[in-house]
Amino acid sequence: MKINRNERNRAFIVFMMFVGWILIIGVTLIKTQVFHFTKYLARIKAQSHRILSLNPKRGTIYDCQGEVLAISVKAKSAFLNNKNRYESERIFSRINKVISINNEKRRNIEKRIKRGDNFIWLKRKLGDKEYDILNKIQSTSRQRSIIGFIDEYKRIYPQKETAAHILGGVGIDEQGLYGIEFALDKGLKGKGGEVEVLVDARRKVFNYQYLDQPVSGRDVYLTIDSTVQFFIEKELKKVIKKFKAKGGSVIVMNSRDGSLIAMASYPTYNPDRLRYTSGRVLKNYAISFLYDPGSTFKIILASSALENSICYPQQIFDCYNGSYRIHNRQISDVHSFNKLTFEDIIIKSSNIGAVRVGLRVGKVKYFKTINDFGFGSKTGIGLSAEESGILNPLDKWTLTSIASLSFGYEISVTPIQMLRAFNVIATGGHLFTPRLLMKVGQQLQRSRENGKILSTSTCQKMLSIMIKVVNQGTGKKAMIEGLTIAGKTGTAQKIKRGKYEKIYVSSFGGFFPAQNPVLTMYVVIDEPKGKIYGGDVAAPLFKLIAQRLMIYMGIFPEIDGKNEIRI
């Protein structure tokens, strides 16, 4: 077949048109892909790419049995999109009728609507029912976008008041404010992340890529047993009400490793309602209450005297029939004694006897022992509210300091420091750091021992004296049949406006079973009325809790000489 010129020309034109078309496409493509690449990339990114920030879930706090003490759950927070003032006012009046918003907040929202603020929080961290109600209002309103919701996390404390002072609490943005929540805030809250997502025309995500991988908050396991904590808090509250006391604390420690099984303080609060809690109630008595320990401190003096081989248990001291003067300072005993042995001074809690022992020990050796026990510095429990206590340096001691310190005055301690001191004798001389953490994330927490500060023989002598305190002395009301308890009572006056007033702090510390201690416990009651002595106020509470702990923890009664097992 022959093609004429005309046809060839036509074919050439069509071909050129095709080439022109290809060229136009090519040039356009080059223009788009090369010269305007950045512009179009930005445009497509704006249309389909979204960068979302990811809030990590705050770690859960458990007790030693795996019971949840604090957990974060998703909750919706509602806000008002105030584009139309009149519509906003109308919607808000509807909301106000069905959702509880306090007066101050209500007035604030109304003011902000009138002022024309665009974004106004209605209520944060709604309950399920509140969310359903607001959702219904939103779906029936003329402008749906007027109410918006944001996903947040809400901290819940299922055990309410139980272990409140240990847990502390968080603020509205889940930031730790007190207790463990504050101390471990960094680990608990984790790290936020960012994800880049690709969305289609319907805003549905079809692809994603992490720009910054979020790290969830680490779960924390405490050494606290919430059951023990619960009944101790309950019994403590009863005693405080009974004696119309100002407050108090009970701490129970595992003698063998320093882990705390319970640490109760009263008055207490509900961490869910932290915002409405007064500062006075937030005070954790166990670690923040500073007081002169009184006679419980005599165990430090006795340990010092025995450790330095200055006294022996049967050594006799003159107790001046209940009245003794040292550098113009009058010292008196509750009951007057003529002569007492060293151990009777502790058993019967003679102040004069203690002063006589103190003078023999001397201030340098006594100061060293007090220091070795860790008084005047924090125990290292890891809670920020912990106080160090007050121990004057040796060069600031006056002529009467040794006398005052011999029966527990001129020094300020915290209950946790006293508990640790009692535990030194329970462990045969080892100083353990009180511990609240069992596991953080996957990391097991180990007990921390700060060396042996007393010899085994000193501890054995102290043990024998402290058993007698409970069986024959001031601590009789802590005695339990079938269980040997070693302890010491304390009753100390409190300083008010610079001088000692007739207001008291009653305490009792001890451990059991005495020969093979499992638990060390310290009870302190602040300003009891009526009865004031540690033996009358704190010792019975110690006994009650010890009895319950025996049953709960399976601490079986000891076998006595007649091969009888007594419960």
Place this chain on the structure above:
Amino acid sequence: MKTKKKQSISGIFVLIAFFVFILLFTYSSLNLKNIDYGYKMQKLLQAQKKLKEEIDKLRAKKATLLNLERVEKVVMKELGYRYPEAEQFIKIFEIGK
């Protein structure tokens, strides 16, 4: 001879065009599948997230229901239990072997 050569060249071209077509088809279908899997994955991730949230809520609810104060109240008020009196404790004396 020349025609044979021409035929083999055009055959190669057809083959290349076929492979290019197959390649483009596979690429686009894989891309579509990828997008489809993206949607499915997102759906599953959302479901997993919701389930995790639900689990957390249920755990919180369980812990709230097991709150010892509440349990004590239910046991004592609704079930009528009470703490034993001192005389109800039985002391056991076991004579040794």
